[in-house]
Amino acid sequence: NAGVTQTPKFQVLKTGQSMTLQCAQDMNHNSMYWYRQDPGMGLRLIYYSASEGTTDKGEVPNGYNVSRLNKREFSLRLESAAPSQTSVYFCASRRDSPNYGYTFGSGTRLTVV
Amino acid sequence: AQTVTQSQPEMSVQEAETVTLSCTYDTSESDYYLFWYKQPPSRQMILVIRQEAYKQQNATENRFSVNFQKAAKSFSLKISDSQLGDAAMYFCAYGGPQGAQKLVFGQGTRLTINP
Numbered sequence: 001n002a003g004v005t006q007t008p009k010f011q012v013l014k015t016g017q018s019m020t021l022q023c024a025q026d027m028n029h030n031s032m033y034w035y036r037q038d039p040g041m042g043l044r045l046i047y048y049s050a051s052e053g054t055t056d057k058g059e060v061p062n063g064y065n066v067s068r069l070n071k072r073e074f075s076l077r078l079e080s081a082a083p084s085q086t087s088v089y090f091c092a093s094r095r096d097s098p099n100y101g102y103t104f105g106s107g108t109r110l111t112v113v
Numbered sequence: 114a115q116t117v118t119q120s121q122p123e124m125s126v127q128e129a130e131t132v133t134l135s136c137t138y139d140t141s142e143s144d145y146y147l148f149w150y151k152q153p154p155s156r157q158m159i160l161v162i163r164q165e166a167y168k169q170q171n172a173t174e175n176r177f178s179v180n181f182q183k184a185a186k187s188f189s190l191k192i193s194d195s196q197l198g199d200a201a202m203y204f205c206a207y208g209g210p211q212g213a214q215k216l217v218f219g220q221g222t223r224l225t226i227n228p
Contacts, residue, residue, distance in 0.1 A: 031214070033215070033216075035218075040122070040220055040221075041220060042117075042119075042204055042218035042219050042220045042221050043204065043216075043218040044218070045215055045216075045217075048215060058215065088156065090158065092158075094214065101146075101148050101150075101160045101163055101208075101216075102158070102160075102216060104157065104158035106155075106156060106157055107156045107157075109156075
């Protein structure tokens with residue numbers, strides 16, 4: 001089915017370890033986003049990419065890096081994981097028309113111990 | 114910067130009754146978009162309804178409707194004939210008019226349906 005695919009769905013890391021969250025969409029969308037969801041805080045934007053080859057910081061970028069590998073793929077990297085990065089991470093993509101909102105992936109639950 | 118506030122962390126309603134979830138936002142833009150998303154226990158984010166700010170008519174999708182008050186910067190969601198499957202977290206979100214249209218989310222309201 002068309003949509004946004006995130007991997008992995010669950011991950012446990014030790015403090016200081018690194019990992020990359022993968023995201024791919026097959027809807028030919030230009031814009032892609034990474035959000036984190038924490039209890040009582042809604043979803044907060046980490047990084048976004050308005051088009052292939054461009055990335056920009058969102059509200060909470062510290063401790064993260066991103067790569068827009070091509071139009072389909074947008075990865076999020078934690079270089080040195082910290083317990084404060086324990087969260088649920090969502091990737092999303094959007095058509096250029098603003099009328100359709102976002103299409104979200106199913107999320108990654110990350111725990112840093 | 115735009116902000117979105119959902120002042121009701123939790124709400125409950127009896128099955129088949131009507132419930133209204135509140136949302137207020139702050140922006141200096143005149144053209145923008147507002148959304149309600151549903152997040153069931155599966156964690157999937159599902160678009161419930163959207164509203165274009167330039168449209169005066171309130172959006173409606175089956176049992177879901179909004180009360181959009183632009184001057185008051187209020188965007189509430191009304192769920193009629195509540196069903197058990199409506200139980201979820203509901204997020205209000207604001208999207209600006211141009212560029213990458215980054216969505217700004219409220220804190221969420223957890224809706225419980227009592228049978």
